[in-house]
Amino acid sequence: MPKPAYLRIADELRRGIRDGSYPPGGRLPTIATLSTAHSVSEIVIRQAIAVLRGEGLVETRRGGGTVVRIRPPVRRVAMDRYRVETQPLTVPATSFTHDQRITWSDYRLDRVYRRVRADADLAALFELPPGTLLLRRRFVFYAKGEPQQISINYLPWDVVAETPVADPAREPWPGGTPAQLAYLGHPPTRVEEAVRARMPTPEESETLRMTGGVPVVTITRRMFSGDRVLEVCRDIIIPADRIVLDYSIDL
Template structure:
């Protein structure tokens, strides 16, 4: 293959992708069969199959058992806004995760004590196996699951205090900054790292995705004088949402 040439399966996938994007193959339309692709593009069965696999991996089409492969609905990505910390009395977990004044939604949560894995221990600057409080959230917008979050807090810090359970007690649901302040721990910094990966099966089941879909993962950690006091993974379906940052300039 010389410079600039594409493998045949990418050339076929590219042409079919253009037809989908341009609306020539609208949502819910059946993708041409493998035999039709082979005849139309003059390629082998193997090339036709690989081209279909590319479109499936990109989330443009989906297979339906016993029916064939169809063009997927392509939603316009909605915005999840994030910003520097702004103290708000009574802010809900939904508002804390999406810093948008118009954000309205519901959430479910469950907390349990567990042992810190090697990765979480490193993020919290504790030893592997140390006890942490793990809280899992499902955030919904108009009933649709839009975001998952799992947070971990070191029980060496919060254990046997009124804020040990993030969503229960007198400060339940008030957010990390307010809860930590109640035990004289002053949060003064937060970091977020954004990455992308294929969604785990359980994540895609909760978010209504299909195998192979990509998710955005926001890895967030709150600090107090350099000490990590909470770390979390926020998971967002990449085909339906984009993450927008508004950061104050000081």
């Protein structure tokens, strides 16, 4: 069965984007031009562009036509990233600044703190009774002014109450959460992470300045000190087109 015209046109435009004929930041031909070139109606061209927009390859700007998305720099996240935060620091840094290869002055962190009770899922992750009091911290991480990551993490209130770790004015904290736990006398000894993918919520898309069609990678993290879970991230949220997860396994 022949492929519909809008899909054939989308295939051709996609090839042009991938081979550089339509470079990042450049405009596609106008709808009228494409309509004439392919001898189809403008409705068919709009359908083709909608396919590319849904794939996150282009964005349509009011009065500016259809523009090829500028691909954001990809950060590589390796298994040993937390060692940056558990070793003595000669200059302020965290695993995020290490991943982004930015200096401390290029780093910004928006934060909102509040106390909450553990729901059933959080209680299971912490291995604590439901209703346990926790400190909830919502962070938005910026590199050179651009939002790159959302992180929602939880700490047991009995560990952080009336300490500098519970004070949002102390953020960003060199060494991040591992350094904070070490400061409290509970240095991390193990990290567990579970990685998933999904489409972003409208709030996540707006916060991270994402275009349509791009999923997010979500990482649920548990940080242990000895046998006790002292931090849960539910979740770390990163646009999927900005990250590569590197894993190595010693056999």
